[in-house]
Amino acid sequence: MSDEPVPIIGGTGALGFGVALRLARAGTPVVIGSRDAGRAAESAAKLTEQLPDANVTGLENSEAAVQGPVVLLCVPFRNQSENLTNLKGALRPGQILVDATVPLAAAVSGRATRLLGVPQGSAGLQAAEMVPDGVDVVSALHTVSAATLGDLDHVLDEDILVAGDSVEAKKRVAQLIARIDGLRPVNAGRLEASKLIEGLTPLLIGINSRYKTHAGIRITGLQEELW
Amino acid sequence: MSDEPVPIIGGTGALGFGVALRLARAGTPVVIGSRDAGRAAESAAKLTEQLPDANVTGLENSEAAVQGPVVLLCVPFRNQSENLTNLKGALRPGQILVDATVPLAAAVSGRATRLLGVPQGSAGLQAAEMVPDGVDVVSALHTVSAATLGDLDHVLDEDILVAGDSVEAKKRVAQLIARIDGLRPVNAGRLEASKLIEGLTPLLIGINSRYKTHAGIRITGLQEELW
Numbered sequence: 411m412s413d414e415p416v417p418i419i420g421g422t423g424a425l426g427f428g429v430a431l432r433l434a435r436a437g438t439p440v441v442i443g444s445r446d447a448g449r450a451a452e453s454a455a456k457l458t459e460q461l462p463d464a465n466v467t468g469l470e471n472s473e474a475a476v477q478g479p480v481v482l483l484c485v486p487f488r489n490q491s492e493n494l495t496n497l498k499g500a501l502r503p504g505q506i507l508v509d510a511t512v513p514l515a516a517a518v519s520g521r522a523t524r525l526l527g528v529p530q531g532s533a534g535l536q537a538a539e540m541v542p543d544g545v546d547v548v549s550a551l552h553t554v555s556a557a558t559l560g561d562l563d564h565v566l567d568e569d570i571l572v573a574g575d576s577v578e579a580k581k582r583v584a585q586l587i588a589r590i591d592g593l594r595p596v597n598a599g600r601l602e603a604s605k606l607i608e609g610l611t612p613l614l615i616g617i618n619s620r621y622k623t624h625a626g627i628r629i630t631g632l633q634e635e636l637w
Numbered sequence: 638m639s640d641e642p643v644p645i646i647g648g649t650g651a652l653g654f655g656v657a658l659r660l661a662r663a664g665t666p667v668v669i670g671s672r673d674a675g676r677a678a679e680s681a682a683k684l685t686e687q688l689p690d691a692n693v694t695g696l697e698n699s700e701a702a703v704q705g706p707v708v709l710l711c712v713p714f715r716n717q718s719e720n721l722t723n724l725k726g727a728l729r730p731g732q733i734l735v736d737a738t739v740p741l742a743a744a745v746s747g748r749a750t751r752l753l754g755v756p757q758g759s760a761g762l763q764a765a766e767m768v769p770d771g772v773d774v775v776s777a778l779h780t781v782s783a784a785t786l787g788d789l790d791h792v793l794d795e796d797i798l799v800a801g802d803s804v805e806a807k808k809r810v811a812q813l814i815a816r817i818d819g820l821r822p823v824n825a826g827r828l829e830a831s832k833l834i835e836g837l838t839p840l841l842i843g844i845n846s847r848y849k850t851h852a853g854i855r856i857t858g859l860q861e862e863l864w
Contacts, residue, residue, distance in 0.1 A: 555858075598844065599750065613826075621824075625858040630853040630855050631852040632848055636848070
């Protein structure tokens with residue numbers, strides 16, 4: 411997997427771009443996806459300005475999605491369902507979709523410190539319902555701040571909770587996340603745990619606003635070898 | 638507050654006893670409450686065996702509840718409502734009830750890695766609905782393991798998320814928690830955040846079973862002074 415490009419749907423947004431930047435710095439080829447191919451190309455150019463050696467391209471989302479086996483979905487919850495509908499013709503069995511979506515009440519003009527109830531139970535479970543057969547959904551990247559990811563001078567030192575029903579798929583995603591210095595992937599169980607994990611984001615958003623910071627989380631008491 | 642006793646409803650259980658032990662070691666008088674006065678007295682004796690200088694007594698829950706201004710509720714969710722009903726005649730305006738209850742599905746013979754839906758939104762919000770007028774509810778102590786609390790040789794190094802609608806009450810609870818070496822209280826916002834915080838317990842229970850540990854959580858990116 412090491413040299414396979416990582417498509418990032420919604421890669422022009424703050425979280426997607428931050429992840430793209432960090433993966434690119436780790437030497438991983440990335441494909442920034444956007445609804446608009448022009449905006450994707452602009453973001454790719456912006457990334458190259460910061461990291462001249464980066465292997466990065468910008469493509470329309472459904473063209474991006476076919477470029478690698480592990481596809482990151484970094485879009486606001488408001489657009490998650492629409493994006494997954496648009497990706498139905500692009501995603502292929504054997505691919506992994508990493509869902510980073512959080513159903514913040516902000517999606518319906520409510521507060522970002524509150525979680526919406528999602529009919530399937532969570533954004534991750536909604537993604538699992540919508541992907542084509544044979545695509546594994548892994549839920550991850552909910553607690554790392556887009557702002558700190560996007561600032562390469564910021565030293566990361568935090569955990570990423572990874573949930574999914576396929577152990578193999580979770581391991582591949584964990585390996586990908588572990589390429590980013592300072593991020594430690596932790597196995598958080600089956601995909602239904604995304605219900606609990608997605609709740610961390612509004613909690614951290616509240617803490618960020620109270621303490622004027624970009625908080626993350628760390629699980630204490632874990633051994634060195636986690637996968 | 639420093640010398641006022643801390644009543645612990647359900648103090649004979651693993652979490653309540655662990656908190657009693659740690660507070661007692663910090664020099665705080667504790668009152669272990671139980672439905673059964675005899676069992677409360679036994680637990681107090683057990684605590685004194687471990688810490689001969691401890692200031693600890695054991696009383697029936699409603700007698701315990703009147704012994705100090707900050708009352709900890711450390712009972713399983715299955716018994717939370719019954720306990721709060723029994724405390725209605727004991728709790729007085731101006732007291733603070735610290736709710737550590739987590740609505741695990743285990744309460745209804747389901748899995749401890751799943752959260753029940755609570756009509757009020759969370760166990761903390763149910764507590765707020767049930768306490769007498771003038772009693773402030775603060776939600777805390779959901780993520781620290783009863784096993785590590787109860788093992789005084791174990792060095793704690795983790796955070797406690799504290800949520801509540803009264804800033805004053807939250808501060809008092811934070812001061813109490815901070816007396817325990819290795820626990821750092823973090824302001825997690827209004828009481829409704831207990832919905833999100835309570836979800837951390839089933840998540841950690843899953844992590845504990847997967848990694849054979851007693852995990853806790855830590856918020857990264859915070860400054861030194863939090864209150």
